[in-house]
Amino acid sequence: MAGGSFGPAGVAKERAEQYQGRVTCYVIVACIVAAVGGAIFGYDIGISGGVTSMDSFLEKFFYTVYKNKKHAHENHYCKYNNQGLSAFTSSLYLAGLVATLVASPITRNYGRRASIIWGGISFLVGAALNASAVNLAMLLLGRIMLGVGIGFGNQAIPLYLSEMAPTHLRGGLNMMFQLATTLGIFTANMINFGTQKLEPWGWRLSLGLAALPASLMTVGGIFLPETPNSLIERGLTEKGRRVLEKIRGTKDVTAEYQDMLDASELANSIKHPFRNILQRRNRPQLVMAIFMPTFQILSGINSILFYAPVLFQSMGFGGNASLYSSALTGAVLASSTLISIATVDRLGRRVLLISGGIQMIICQVIVSIILGVKFGENQELSKGLSVLVVVVVCLFVMAFGWSWGPLGWTVPSEIFPLETRSAGQSITVAVNLFFTFVIAQSFLSLLCALKFGIFLFFAGWITIMTIFVYLFLPETKGVPIEEMILLWRKHWFWKRIMPKTSQEIDETNDRQRTSVNQGSNPNP
Template identity: 80%
Template sequence: MAGGSLAPTGGGVGVAKERAQQYQGKVTSYVIISCLFAAVGGSLFGYDIGISGGVTSMDGFLRKFFPTVYRNKQHAHENNYCKYNNQGLALFTSSLYLAGLVSSLVASPVTRKYGRRGSILCGGISFIIGATLDASAVNLAMLILGRIMLGVGIGFGNQAVPLYLSEMAPTHLRGGINMLFQLATTLGIFTANMVNYGTDKLRPWGWRLSLGLAGVPAVLMTIGGLILPETPNSLIERGSVEKGRSVLEKIRGTKNVEAELQDIVDASELANSIKYPFRNILSKQNRPQLVMAIFMPTFQILTGINSILFYAPVLFQSMGFKGNASLYSSALTGAVLASSTLVSIATVDKWGRRPLLIAGGIQMVICQVIVTIILGLKFGSDEELSKSFSILVVVVICLFVAAFGWSWGPLGWTVPSEIFPLETRSAGQSITVAVNLFFTFVIGQSFLSLLCAFKFGIFLFFAGWITVMTIFVYLFLPETKGVPIEEMIFLWRKHWFWKKLVADQNQDQIDTNNDHQSNRHHA
């Protein structure tokens, strides 16, 4: 194989030579524009996260689809924590993520066979259909069907966009460019919160406008799928080496791309020798990447961030905030999330992934514990928080959201998207998205019941998980800053825990190759 690659085997090892020092190129306007356009896919994910919580607190929406919850909201209830505990209402929020989970697995072979653009296009079209159905819904079945189509769009978009960004970005800026996806997500959440704040005044039909406006970024994403260039990695993997070289020269702004091109060619030759990437990803050689693809998105959701973003208006209303005040508070958290992501973009390729993840985890634990103490001491089942303590809760929740915004929010997507060799990259991203959406579904469906059962202890529950995941990163995640995406395999070979697992597999492969050579010699 060209460039001294290891021979392809069932385990898959990526490239065999470290050529990072030979990479040439600069940041071109072409790559920045392409990545900005692709990142719009993240705004769809964010818009829906933000829009759900606001719509589910609007009287017109509740009166039409969930009259029981509407009555509980209007009248005194025996328990503030249980006002919104309704599985149908939870299903409205969570059904999208269950559909996204299934479609993300379908998206993997589409992304591999037809390219990253193909999946981005599928995602945009599905989202347009879903937004149209929801905005015009006349019954609950139509509403849920629209949510399912939105979920299909999210499954395809979340599968393809982070891969697209990782493969287009130059190595030294990959972290920051990849985080454009999370930045778009957070801007989508903030936009949704502001839309909810405005449409809440347009009673009783404002919720239709909130849901329908999801079609705007969906149209942009669809246009992007039609006009964006395909990534060099995808083109070369599908046999278009010269076209891949041409795109690589254009996005790097130089003709001298031989080293990076050779890494991609080596990886694509190996990738094409793997017929079953999902089976291959289970091999011992790929165990470290598989563990990260499962645990990073799991921990990202178990921070409790989605419970705050989904149900911020519901949560604040449960604490005694009035309608507009609760929407305003949730809009504030959306603004904090978007702005804090900029901190991560500015620092991730300078400070690295691990320091941000660990520091963010510590800040989030402290904030969750403070909220638990305030609610435990000052907020009862049938009484409201005083104004001063309400403000304090909002401030601490904003600090929690800020910590998530510059750590686990973007990095929960960035790290898994950059660690897989090409032969398992689309399968690995599918697993990351599927796990993320599975736990998003679980938390979305169960949070209102958990809030009713645990009361203020729900924040302590999430604090426990944040502690576990911070320790996990400290022990098991190597630093990926500045490592070319096709050379990540060398990180695992040097890591204190993973090196024996990976080294053993490499040795097995070398022994097998030597045996084959010996047999041919004797023959």
């Protein structure tokens, strides 16, 4: 096994320093095509909020909400509170949760490309069903098919990007997925702004246009190369080496190739990765796979992205103003992701996560104070305060865009050893989609019950997750993906959890023998 002294999942540190290669056009194009799947994820997030604020859509499928919107309501925060409307948004994520668990063995046994292609096909079917829906059942079935696509795409694409990228640029290239997601959200917001004027069928166009990025994902997946890690894991070692040489732009890939062979040897000895991931030596990665996506969603960002038009209308903004505001937040999210791509491999993951968390806490508290003091029953925000709310929300979205947005996906995708990597990514996606489902289903009710306190609720969670990163997440910047195991053995907390290596056991025994000998032969 690789690394000897570091145990079966680690490799010798000296080998990483022998990695050769450069950033080739081949790997950049492959990563861009793969990241298109993120655009579909973002499009579905952004499109639902705008569609659920369109009168023609509400009148056809959610008439009770339509009546509440059209007539005076004693509580601005409650006019959209409807579990059926919430189910339209959340059903997609519940389906994705189930699908990602199915996608894990497919991704491992048939490759990352297979899951990307299946995800694209499912997206196409879902978009067609949504665009042609004549009743609520057909509408929800389309959302479920989109959820299946999200489950497969989100499971495979971050893995694909992490494995294709060279070590020193893994963070930036992996964030192509998040960048595509934010661009998808912004595109959806702009499309909603245009289609809401096309009554009564504009919502059909909004939902149906998801087929365009889905087509790119499906066709792109067919022509993408498989990752060398996946090829080697499935026994195609020579083909894996050829792909590695091609994406690194050099024949001198022996060190990296040997690491992949060693990791593959262990991976193929593991027949039940979901059972193996529960072992002590995988405990730190499992904790991160659960808590990183949990905290990402509990930051409150999805509430703003799903329901931005609804949220701004609840605050007293007019229909057009709310769509303008949500389009602005989408643009801010997309542009701020570029900041993270440019800095993540220089500043590191921890700096961005902690600083972003602090900024998000401040923004949530400010919004809650403004709404608590100036926005009550049958009251509207003044024009100046309305602008201030939009500015603060944009600052919140900006902080998320260069911290927890991309890194909530990047960190879990790069920390697992090969033998549990697919299972670990499935857990990450499943947890993400579970909490996305919970927030999507409950947000309108929480908004009605907590009113401005909803922002303090999310601020509390951001405080917890910022402290969590400071205490428990080691810096992964510049660490080869097959050497990540070494980080946990050096961390102040996780080294107590990790089982000792054979060398550490031998060293402990030597110290004990030395101590015993010194005790039986004291110096005169």
